[in-house]
Amino acid sequence: MQNIDVAIIGGGAAGLSAAIEAKKTGAENVLVLERGEELGGILQQCIHTGFGLHYFKENLNGPEYISRFIKTVHELGIDYKLNTMVLQISPNKKLLAMNSVDGPLRLQAKAIVLAMGCREKPRGALAIPGTRPAGIFTAGTAQRLMDVEGYLVGKKIVILGSGDIGLIMARRFVMEGAKVEAVVELMPYPGGLHRNVVQCLEDFQIPLLLQHTITNIQGRDRLKRVTTAKVDKRFTPIPGTEKNIECDTLILSVGLIPENELSRGLGILIDTKTGGPFVDEHMETSERGLFACGNVVHVHDLVDHVTWSGEVAGKNAARVVLDTFPRYKERISLSAGRNVQYVVPQFISGKKPVNLSIRVKRPARRVEINIGNELAFHKPVVRPSEMVVLTLRENQIMEKTKLTVIVRKRR
Amino acid sequence: MKADLIIIGGGIVGTTIARELSKYKLQVLLVEKEADIGFGSTKANTGIIHAGYDDIPGTIKANLCVRGNTLWPQIAAELGIPFIRTGSWVVACKDEEANTILKLKRRGIMNNVPGLQIIDDRKQLLMLEPNISNKVLLALYAPTAGIISPYEAAIALAENAYHNGVQIQLETEVKDILLEKNAIVGIRTNRGLIETNSVINAAGIYSDEISAMCGINHFSITPVRGEYFVLDKNLNGYVRHILFPVPTPVSKGIVVSKTVAGNLIIGPNANNVNEKTDLATTKPGLNEVFEGAQKLVPGLASKRGMVITIFAGLRAESSIGDFIIEAYDSPRGFINVAGIKSPGLTAAPAIAEKVIQLLKNMDSDLNEKKNYNPSRESIQRTIDSLSTNQSWTNMPKDPNYGHMICRCEHVSEGEIVEAIQRGANTFDGIKFRTRAGMGRCQGGFCTPHLIRILSRELDLKAKSITKHGRFSSIVPYEVKESLMEER
Ligand SMILES: Cc1cc2nc3c(=O)[nH]c(=O)nc-3n(C[C@H](O)[C@H](O)[C@H](O)COP(=O)(O)OP(=O)(O)OC[C@H]3O[C@@H](n4cnc5c(N)ncnc54)[C@H](O)[C@@H]3O)c2cc1C
Ligand SMILES: Cc1cc2nc3c(=O)[nH]c(=O)nc-3n(C[C@H](O)[C@H](O)[C@H](O)COP(=O)(O)OP(=O)(O)OC[C@H]3O[C@@H](n4cnc5c(N)ncnc54)[C@H](O)[C@@H]3O)c2cc1C
Numbered sequence: 001m002q003n004i005d006v007a008i009i010g011g012g013a014a015g016l017s018a019a020i021e022a023k024k025t026g027a028e029n030v031l032v033l034e035r036g037e038e039l040g041g042i043l044q045q046c047i048h049t050g051f052g053l054h055y056f057k058e059n060l061n062g063p064e065y066i067s068r069f070i071k072t073v074h075e076l077g078i079d080y081k082l083n084t085m086v087l088q089i090s091p092n093k094k095l096l097a098m099n100s101v102d103g104p105l106r107l108q109a110k111a112i113v114l115a116m117g118c119r120e121k122p123r124g125a126l127a128i129p130g131t132r133p134a135g136i137f138t139a140g141t142a143q144r145l146m147d148v149e150g151y152l153v154g155k156k157i158v159i160l161g162s163g164d165i166g167l168i169m170a171r172r173f174v175m176e177g178a179k180v181e182a183v184v185e186l187m188p189y190p191g192g193l194h195r196n197v198v199q200c201l202e203d204f205q206i207p208l209l210l211q212h213t214i215t216n217i218q219g220r221d222r223l224k225r226v227t228t229a230k231v232d233k234r235f236t237p238i239p240g241t242e243k244n245i246e247c248d249t250l251i252l253s254v255g256l257i258p259e260n261e262l263s264r265g266l267g268i269l270i271d272t273k274t275g276g277p278f279v280d281e282h283m284e285t286s287e288r289g290l291f292a293c294g295n296v297v298h299v300h301d302l303v304d305h306v307t308w309s310g311e312v313a314g315k316n317a318a319r320v321v322l323d324t325f326p327r328y329k330e331r332i333s334l335s336a337g338r339n340v341q342y343v344v345p346q347f348i349s350g351k352k353p354v355n356l357s358i359r360v361k362r363p364a365r366r367v368e369i370n371i372g373n374e375l376a377f378h379k380p381v382v383r384p385s386e387m388v389v390l391t392l393r394e395n396q397i398m399e400k401t402k403l404t405v406i407v408r409k410r411r
Numbered sequence: 412m413k414a415d416l417i418i419i420g421g422g423i424v425g426t427t428i429a430r431e432l433s434k435y436k437l438q439v440l441l442v443e444k445e446a447d448i449g450f451g452s453t454k455a456n457t458g459i460i461h462a463g464y465d466d467i468p469g470t471i472k473a474n475l476c477v478r479g480n481t482l483w484p485q486i487a488a489e490l491g492i493p494f495i496r497t498g499s500w501v502v503a504c505k506d507e508e509a510n511t512i513l514k515l516k517r518r519g520i521m522n523n524v525p526g527l528q529i530i531d532d533r534k535q536l537l538m539l540e541p542n543i544s545n546k547v548l549l550a551l552y553a554p555t556a557g558i559i560s561p562y563e564a565a566i567a568l569a570e571n572a573y574h575n576g577v578q579i580q581l582e583t584e585v586k587d588i589l590l591e592k593n594a595i596v597g598i599r600t601n602r603g604l605i606e607t608n609s610v611i612n613a614a615g616i617y618s619d620e621i622s623a624m625c626g627i628n629h630f631s632i633t634p635v636r637g638e639y640f641v642l643d644k645n646l647n648g649y650v651r652h653i654l655f656p657v658p659t660p661v662s663k664g665i666v667v668s669k670t671v672a673g674n675l676i677i678g679p680n681a682n683n684v685n686e687k688t689d690l691a692t693t694k695p696g697l698n699e700v701f702e703g704a705q706k707l708v709p710g711l712a713s714k715r716g717m718v719i720t721i722f723a724g725l726r727a728e729s730s731i732g733d734f735i736i737e738a739y740d741s742p743r744g745f746i747n748v749a750g751i752k753s754p755g756l757t758a759a760p761a762i763a764e765k766v767i768q769l770l771k772n773m774d775s776d777l778n779e780k781k782n783y784n785p786s787r788e789s790i791q792r793t794i795d796s797l798s799t800n801q802s803w804t805n806m807p808k809d810p811n812y813g814h815m816i817c818r819c820e821h822v823s824e825g826e827i828v829e830a831i832q833r834g835a836n837t838f839d840g841i842k843f844r845t846r847a848g849m850g851r852c853q854g855g856f857c858t859p860h861l862i863r864i865l866s867r868e869l870d871l872k873a874k875s876i877t878k879h880g881r882f883s884s885i886v887p888y889e890v891k892e893s894l895m896e897e898r
Contacts, residue, residue: 035815035818083814085815085818085821087794087797087815087821096797098793098797098813098815099813099814100810100811100812100813100814100824101810101813102813103813104797104813119851119852119855119856120852120855122719122720122851122852122853122854122855123720123721123853124640124641124718124719124720124721124853125716125718125719127640127697127715127718127721129691129692129693129694129696129697129721130691130692131690131691132690132722133878133883134838134877134878134879134883134884134885135885137858138855140855141854141855141856141858141859144859145858145859145862145886146890148859149859149862149863149873149886150889150890151862151873151874151886151888151889151890152886152887152888152889152890152892153885153886153887153888154887154888155888176890176891215694216691217691218691220688220690221877221878221879221880221881221882221883222882222883222884222887248887261819264645
């Protein structure tokens with residue numbers, strides 16, 4: 001059994017910033033465990049730009065953004081293991097991992113940071129009827145096949161879901177000479193960032209079918225055709241609106257799920273609204289000394305916020321090791337009210353400033369975001385695709401136990 | 412090419428017969444039109460080893476089902492595949508259904524099904540199955556019913572038959588059967604002629620067409636589709652027994668059961684379709700299945716988000732109703748094993764016994780081999796060796812067994828390479844042998860790795876790697892290829 005100070009599960013944007021911050025705070029023995037063949041996580045396949053506008057005030061692509069952190073990991077001499085899958089974590093902070101060099105690795109950590117990222121929803125989750133031919137991919141898989149492995153998965157493409165990855169992939173397909181027949185979206189508004197709708201669809205004249213879904217898939221060996229249909233207010237397909245689109249590829253960009261199998265095995269409490277663990281302002285989960293950050297906590301739209309959450313988690317994990325972790329008796333719970341899907345962190349002490357990440361349910365203009373009864377922040381627009389981040393200072397917090405966050409039209 | 416005997420069809424029926432015949436000194440060839448074993452009905456069914464109370468006493472089905480049920484535990488042990496005797500319940504929620512339960516029990520007793528028991532203590536029922544509908548009144552408990560992985564079983568049977576000398580030829584479709592003077596002399600396939608004097612027709616839903624090639628036309632096969640949902644392993648334990656509703660005259664009804672891998676499976680419905688290739692799921696069909704399942708287990712209503720995949724399978728419904736297992740005077744050398752719908756998986760080992768009997772009656776001299784080996788080593792699973800606390804030193808020397816490729820099902824590269832060495836040549840072939848790509852992300856993460864490993868091990872270009880053979884290429888082009896063409 002090897003002893004370490006801070007074990008970090010996952011070497012993506014969240015895990016690397018946690019590792020760096022833990023080391024800088026004074027933890028000596030920090031180890032990053034990554035099952036991929038290189039550090040960097042999902043960013044290594046995001047060759048488009050748009051990363052780091054907030055954190056670096058620069059417009060970088062994914063590999064450029066993450067390479068800065070990888071460089072720091074090397075400079076600080078932080079240990080990491082690649083091709084290493086963490087299989088199990090127990091509440092007493094023992095870990096079981098596996099790779100081809102060490103075989104099974106049993107580790108004892110003083111603090112653990114969960115940074116496993118998220119996975120994509122497969123077709124089954126939507127239960128789209130039809131056949132099961134080759135040619136159906138989730139967007140991230142198609143992206144990896146194209147931009148890391150060098151394969152083009154098809155030439156006539158339909159994309160279901162207008163989340164960011166779907167939008168980015170629409171543009172990538174066009175650039176590779178494929179034709180994107182349509183992007184099909186169930187909701188009356190796009191699921192991705194506004195800038196991506198403009199830069200990836202409008203600039204390339206790709207049709208976006210809002211309030212539409214896919215009702216059938218045809219083809220025995222390779223995909224031949226999909227059927228689209230308009231949906232009513234309850235998202236039920238309207239009979240008579242069906243249209244067939246000939247295509248060889250269907251890309252699903254229908255949502256991401258925080259990858260919390262390890263967390264579940266550990267028994268930490270999971271928020272059903274985010275799909276990730278409940279955390280407090282230190283990014284500590286319901287289990288002491290166990291922290292979480294990045295997409296494993298909730299799905300972020302900007303990596304800059306992922307990095308910040310990693311820094312908070314890493315710093316506090318190091319403080320656990322150094323015995324300087326501030327544990328407050330006060331505990332105010334934050335809950336999602338009107339037009340709010342979720343708020344992270346779900347618990348705060350009210351003793352220091354904290355950044356709140358708020359995901360709205362529906363788009364709205366000229367809104368007021370109320371935190372508890374007293375506090376109101378104004379925003380010209382809010383959209384589900386764009387996380388709202390607000391800083392709450394300790395002197396702004398009046399309530400003692402419970403704050404509800406609501407978004408409503410400005411009076 | 413030449414063989415003493417040819418089996419047409421590499422489903423559970425063809426492979427059990429192949430293994431049974433590999434006990435004898437006989438040159439046996441199994442031909443299968445698909446890219447792998449088990450790609451027909453055998454890959455898409457409920458995977459239940461039925462106890463045997465459903466079928467009408469005296470039918471071939473009824474006899475072979477009960478016999479098959481008693482044979483499976485030993486076969487599974489020899490082949491190193493899981494078989495779990497979960498026991499099954501037929502659940503009555505209405506007064507009028509209680510009568511059917513009594514009728515089923517009487518039928519079961521006539522069919523010699525052991526251990527049948529009626530549980531009518533509602534408290535006990537709800538304690539044993541906490542998620543069952545609280546409308547439950549009573550249940551027929553059949554302790555011998557169990558679950559198996561049907562495609563793993565067919566693959567294991569084929570491997571074992573192969574090791575005992577049976578030849579297997581995939582992607583070989585029988586186009587005609589050649590007759591001379593009322594006797595079989597060979598078969599014509601897409602790969603050419605093969606000489607033989609004996610043919611066993613185990614072609615599943617196509618068995619009527621094969622039979623017609625011999626001029627035997629007294630039955631036809633209608634494909635009857637059944638649709639399914641598979642749910643996340645996090646629901647392992649959500650039900651403990653195989654739960655059936657009270658059957659209707661048409662079907663055994665929509666089942667809620669766990670699979671040997673620990674997923675939850677829901678299905679099937681039963682709808683006639685026109686095409687023998689129509690494996691499409693439908694919106695009304697899927698709704699029917701989910702609603703049916705909710706009647707037994709109402710809590711499923713909130714579990715739709717835990718569905719990981721949907722699929723459909725085709726039953727070979729014969730116009731005769733019962734299994735057709737017959738040899739003929741004309742043409743000599745032809746045996747039909749047709750109309751093998753449910754409980755065909757259960758009955759398969761008993762069907763094979765019956766086929767051997769038919770062959771023996773047909774004056775073929777079947778001499779037993781001395782060196783027949785009934786056991787098969789299963790693929791070493793890294794994750795299993797860890798959970799049983801074995802140390803790494805017991806694992807194979809190959810470091811690939813430490814490199815995890817499928818994150819959901821924890822499948823190592825070593826296991827995938829081993830599956831390829833054992834015959835997997837497609838994505839689905841790897842999936843059915845190792846479970847890579849069968850978990851909650853459905854291949855989202857391992858797809859690029861599987862393409863790399865398959866093309867490395869088979870020395871094929873990535874574009875030649877298919878999902879399930881024929882034209883099911885996964886990555887048909889390379890980046891920039893189409894831009895080059897335009898220049
Ligand atoms: C396609 C796409 C496009 C995006 N576009 C933009 C954009 O334009 N601009 C922007 O700012 N943001 C964008 N984002 C968002 C942002 O980049 C991501 O949210 C961020 O990179 C997530 O970081 P993470 O560390 O939480 O997760 P990941 O990068 O997914 O890292 C998690 C890591 O953990 C590893 N891991 C998981 N489980 C285990 C285990 N059991 N054992 C060992 N290792 C494990 C994984 O292999 C992975 O490397 C995009 C995201 C995606 C997916
Ligand atoms: C929805 C459903 C649920 C079921 N549930 C159960 C259950 O729970 N328990 C149970 O006991 N049974 C069940 N069954 C029945 C069971 O699945 C079948 O009886 C069994 O799989 C039939 O096996 P088979 O080998 O006859 O057919 P198949 O598996 O279809 O094999 C026939 C093979 O022949 C090949 N073939 C066809 N034509 C040619 C040709 N011309 N040349 C070469 N090869 C050819 C096909 O490609 C195929 O692989 C179910 C069936 C269905 C459809």
